[in-house]
Structure formats: C-alpha cells, structure tokens
Amino acid sequence: MSRWLRTLALVAVLPLLAHCASAPRMDGIVATYAVPPATDTALDRAVLRDLGDEPGVSTVRLVENNAVAFAYRAATAAEAERTLDVQYYIWHEDLTGRLLAAELLRAAERGVRVRVLIDDLDARDKHESLAVTDLHENIEVRLFNPFYSRAGLWGWASEWVLRASRLNHRMHNKSWIADNRIAIIGGRNIGDEYFGASPHSNFADLDVALTGPVVAEVSSQFDDYWNSTSAVPISRFDVRKPRPKDLEELMAAALQYREEVADAPYVRALRDVQNRTRLLTDVPAALRVKNVQLLVDDPSKVGGKRGADGSKVLASLERAIAAARREALIISPYFVPGQEGAARLVRDVERGLRVAVLTNSLAATDVAAVHTGYARVRRQLARGGVELYEMKRKAGSPHGRSQLSVTGSSGASLHSKAVLIDDRWVYVGSMNLDPRSAILNTEMGVLVDSPELAAQLREQWDLITSPELSYRVVIEPDGELVWYDRAGGRDRRSQHEPDASAMRRLGVTLLRLVPIDSQL
Numbered sequence: 120m121s122r123w124l125r126t127l128a129l130v131a132v133l134p135l136l137a138h139c140a141s142a143p144r145m146d147g148i149v150a151t152y153a154v155p156p157a158t159d160t161a162l163d164r165a166v167l168r169d170l171g172d173e174p175g176v177s178t179v180r181l182v183e184n185n186a187v188a189f190a191y192r193a194a195t196a197a198e199a200e201r202t203l204d205v206q207y208y209i210w211h212e213d214l215t216g217r218l219l220a221a222e223l224l225r226a227a228e229r230g231v232r233v234r235v236l237i238d239d240l241d242a243r244d245k246h247e248s249l250a251v252t253d254l255h256e257n258i259e260v261r262l263f264n265p266f267y268s269r270a271g272l273w274g275w276a277s278e279w280v281l282r283a284s285r286l287n288h289r290m291h292n293k294s295w296i297a298d299n300r301i302a303i304i305g306g307r308n309i310g311d312e313y314f315g316a317s318p319h320s321n322f323a324d325l326d327v328a329l330t331g332p333v334v335a336e337v338s339s340q341f342d343d344y345w346n347s348t349s350a351v352p353i354s355r356f357d358v359r360k361p362r363p364k365d366l367e368e369l370m371a372a373a374l375q376y377r378e379e380v381a382d383a384p385y386v387r388a389l390r391d392v393q394n395r396t397r398l399l400t401d402v403p404a405a406l407r408v409k410n411v412q413l414l415v416d417d418p419s420k421v422g423g424k425r426g427a428d429g430s431k432v433l434a435s436l437e438r439a440i441a442a443a444r445r446e447a448l449i450i451s452p453y454f455v456p457g458q459e460g461a462a463r464l465v466r467d468v469e470r471g472l473r474v475a476v477l478t479n480s481l482a483a484t485d486v487a488a489v490h491t492g493y494a495r496v497r498r499q500l501a502r503g504g505v506e507l508y509e510m511k512r513k514a515g516s517p518h519g520r521s522q523l524s525v526t527g528s529s530g531a532s533l534h535s536k537a538v539l540i541d542d543r544w545v546y547v548g549s550m551n552l553d554p555r556s557a558i559l560n561t562e563m564g565v566l567v568d569s570p571e572l573a574a575q576l577r578e579q580w581d582l583i584t585s586p587e588l589s590y591r592v593v594i595e596p597d598g599e600l601v602w603y604d605r606a607g608g609r610d611r612r613s614q615h616e617p618d619a620s621a622m623r624r625l626g627v628t629l630l631r632l633v634p635i636d637s638q639l
Contacts, residue, residue, distance in 0.1 A: 141268070143351050144355045150346040156334075157201070163300055178408070181575045182325065184315075185321060188303075203232075203234070203296070206294045208292070208549075224258075235258065235259070253353050261345060261351060263349055287559055288421040292549055304564065305324070306535055313534070316525060323522065323533050323534060324535050385525050385526055411566075415431065416430055416432055416561040430562065445473065451536055452533040453478070453555075473506070475506035478533065479509060480509035481619040483511055506591075508584045509602070510531065510583060535579075604617065
C-alpha cells in the first residue's frame with residue numbers, strides 16, 4: 120500500500136477511534152425511584168374520590184381526541200405537587216413541545232421532582248437545551264441508549280459505522296406519570312402533530328389515562344428503564360457544560376414563550392369556552408376496571424435480545440389473539456407482519472375468527488418504506504380472508520377532522536396502536552405489528568378486560584374505517600386487488616394505490632425489491 124493510501128486510511132480511522140474513547144462516564148450514578156403516592160395533594164384527592172373504597176380497582180379513560188391528550192398532560196403537570204416522571208421516544212421543540220416543557224420547569228420551580236427520560240435518537244439534536252434543563256436542582260434528564268458524539272454529521276455517521284448493532288435498538292415507550300397517581304400511556308409522542316396543533320397534517324392516535332394500582336406498575340417500569348445501564352445522565356457527557364446563567368435564561372425564555380403564544384390559533388382554540396365545552400363533552404367517562412395488565416418490554420432488549428421471546432408485549436398480544444373466539448380488530452399504522460405473521464392471521468380466519476386490520480394507505484403513511492413490507496403480504500392477507508382497511512390522507516368527514524385537528528387541518532396519518540378482541544379485551548400502547556417493534560425497539564401498553572372500553576374503541580374503529588376516512592382493500596374473483604371508498608358523496612373503485620402520486624407508487628415498487636423488512 121502506498122504511503123498516500125496509508126495516510127488516507129489513518130485519517131479516516133482516527134476520528135472513529137476517538138469516538139470509541141469518548142463514552143460517557145458511568146461511575147457513581149445514583150439510582151432513584153418513584154415516590155409512593157400519598158393523600159394530601161389535589162391529584163391524590165381527585166383520584167381517591169374516583170376510585171372509591173373497592174380494593175384492586177383501577178380507572179381507565181380512552182383519550183382519542185388530540186387536543187384533550189395535550190390538555191391532560193398540561194393539566195396534570197400544573198397540578199402535580201410531588202413528582203413528574205416522563206418517558207418518550209420523541210419530544211419536538213415546537214409549540215406543544217415547548218409548552219409542555221415549560222410546565223415541567225414551572226413544576227420544578229414549585230418543588231416537584233421531575234425525571235425526564237428521552238430516547239437519544241431524537242434527543243441528540245437537543246442536547247444543549249436538555250443539558251441546561253438538567254441544571255435545575257429538581258430536574259434530572261437521562262438519555263436512553265445514547266450516541267457518544269453530541270453534535271455533527273460526521274460523529275453521527277461514524278458511530279453508526281462502529282455501533283450500528285446497538286444504536287439500531289431504540290426505546291419507543293411513552294409514559295407520563297404525575298404524583299404517582301395518574302399515568303398516561305399510549306401511542307403519542309410530544310409534538311404538534313400528536314396534539315392536533317399542526318396546520319399541515321396530524322396523527323390519529325390513542326392514549327389511555329390510568330389511575331389506581333396499575334399506576335404503581337407504570338412507575339415501576341419507569342424506574343427499571345431509568346436505572347438501567349442504557350439510561351445515561353446527560354451531565355455525564357464530556358462536552359461543554361452549561362452555566363447557571365444558561366438555566367436562568369432558559370426559564371425566562373420559557374415563561375416569555377407562554378405569553379407570546381397565548382394568542383396562537385391552537386392556544387386560542389383551547390381557551391374558547393364553546394370549543395372547550397365540546398371537547399369535554401366528547402371525552403369518554405373513566406371506567407372502573409379490575410383486570411388491567413401492563414405489558415412492557417425489558418430495557419435489556421436494547422442490548423440485542425432478538426426474536427419474539429424478546430418482546431413481552433408481542434408475546435402477550437399473540438396469546439390474546441390466539442385465545443379470541445369471534446373477532447380480532449387490529450390497528451397498526453406500520454403493519455409489517457411478514458410471511459409468518461400473515462400466515463398466522465390467515466389461519467385465525469380459517470378457524471372461524473373475523474380478523475380485520477386498519478393501517479395507513481400509501482398516500483397517508485409518513486414512512487413510505489414501511490408500506491413495502493405491508494404490500495408484500497397484502498394480497499396474501501386479502502386472499503386469506505383478512506379484512507384490510509387503509510386510512511386516507513385527507514379526513515373526509517367533519518367529525519373525523521374535529522378529532523384530529525384544532526386548527527382546521529384535514530391532513531391525516533394513522534398513529535394509533537390498538538387491538539380489540541371479542542368486544543371485551545382492549546390493547547392500547549406504543550407497539551406496531553412490525554419487526555422493528557418486535558425485535559429492535561422496546562415497547563409498552565395495557566391490555567384491559569372491559570366491555571365498556573371495548574365499545575368505545577369499536578366506535579373509533581367504525582369511524583375511521585368508514586368509507587369517508589379509509590379505503591377497503593379487497594381481492595376480486597379474477598385476482599385483481601382493488602380499493603373501495605367514498606369521496607364527495609360518490610362511491611369510488613381504484614385499481615392502484617389511491618390518491619398516491621405516480622412517483623410515490625414507483626418508489627415503493629422499487630423498494631419492494633430490496634430485502635429491508637427486518638428494519639421496518
């Protein structure tokens with residue numbers, strides 16, 4: 120090898136080696152745990168009043184309206200007096216993200232202990248603001264499965280070269296826990312599109328708000344992740360440390376931002392008395408239930424544990440569907456069951472089960488590559504009797520739009536993850552039915568035995584799968600795959616992916632030639 124080539128190779132390798140030596144310090148990290156609930160805060164009193172005296176009872180409230188989902192988080196943060204524990208895959212620095220961050224800062228100023236656990240796939244670009252937030256004496260920020268480099272494309276790319284097998288595993292869990300009394304879990308991250316605040320396109324999503332004994336289990340799983348070896352305090356990275364003055368400026372900016380956006384269309388709409396009354400009227404009542412199972416993957420799954428056995432959430436859902444007697448309705452925005460999973464669903468149909476799936480259409484999905492994995496088995500599923508529905512890009516009914524957007528956007532994409540079994544069992548959580556959720560990411564959710572909750576979810580199912588909001592995909596007797604829907608009061612029949620551009624259809628067709636299903 121020439122001297123020039125050896126020098127070039129050395130120049131290329133040195134930055135990679137440097138990243139190997141810049142791992143965050145992990146010595147002396149102090150484990151902390153959830154503070155047990157008490158009886159003296161406003162949240163304590165409200166929750167105890169709802170629970171009553173019957174032992175073992177939890178309450179579950181389905182949260183399908185995007186604006187209500189934001190309001191629940193903001194209100195519980197404002198009412199918390201002891202602790203706030205929040206765990207998310209994504210936290211955007213947009214309108215709703217900044218408003219909720221401001222509520223955490225305000226809570227910390229009142230003396231509330233705040234723990235923030237964020238997956239680093241999203242947090243790396245926000246390192247500076249998170250590090251400043253961590254300076255507050257009542258706030259600690261930890262990053263899950265972090266990159267060692269904290270800025271720059273080169274560092275990011277070189278780590279993917281060196282540590283791809285680990286960095287490809289992410290924490291997809293979402294939980295919001297106030298005073299260890301109320302927990303909100305489900306599919307929503309923190310950001311405008313999850314709360315109906317985006318003027319362009321919003322997600323149809325689901326959460327559940329929980330009280331009672333199940334909240335202690337949610338707090339326990341938070342502690343497991345918080346104290347795992349994959350959760351690194353942001354203060355442990357060898358980068359420029361923020362100054363106390365930076366925290367003062369951040370808090371002043373957060374308060375000023377709250378005042379500046381007071382007249383923003385989204386905030387103004389939430390303050391509007393008539394709109395607020397309508398939102399509260401649409402909120403389903405909290406249901407008293409005894410059988411609520413928390414499903415959560417072990418944080419060690421990020422270390423590389425593979426296969427179905429590595430996903431406790433998937434294993435529980437598969438058992439629940441296998442035990443179904445009449446019907447299983449599956450809502451998964453990213454639906455990639457693979458040949459084996461598709462065959463399993465077809466066998467369920469053959470044993471007399473009605474199996475129906477709602478996922479995103481090609482026009483609606485925000486990750487077109489994922490659609491390729493679904494498209495590979497779509498014909499197999501339709502031919503085997505599995506009912507297929509694909510959500511549209513545009514909400515075609517006023518009720519559908521009101522659920523999604525406060526500001527009037529009609530753009531929509533499915534983000535809910537739910538399963539309804541025999542009008543009795545309901546799953547709501549963070550897990551998609553795809554290889555990434557099963558093998559690579561950690562997930563969580565709840566499985567609830569409640570005919571009343573099942574009736575509420577069925578109402579959502581009937582709304583979203585209506586021909587105004589979704590396409591019904593069927594295979595004709597001649598083997599042709601077709602899409603049926605209704606638009607402008609007229610029934611439509613399409614022979615290719617409807618409402619998707621020719622370039623988008625071509626791109627997905629080409630991607631189907633690439634074996635990437637395991638990463639979807």
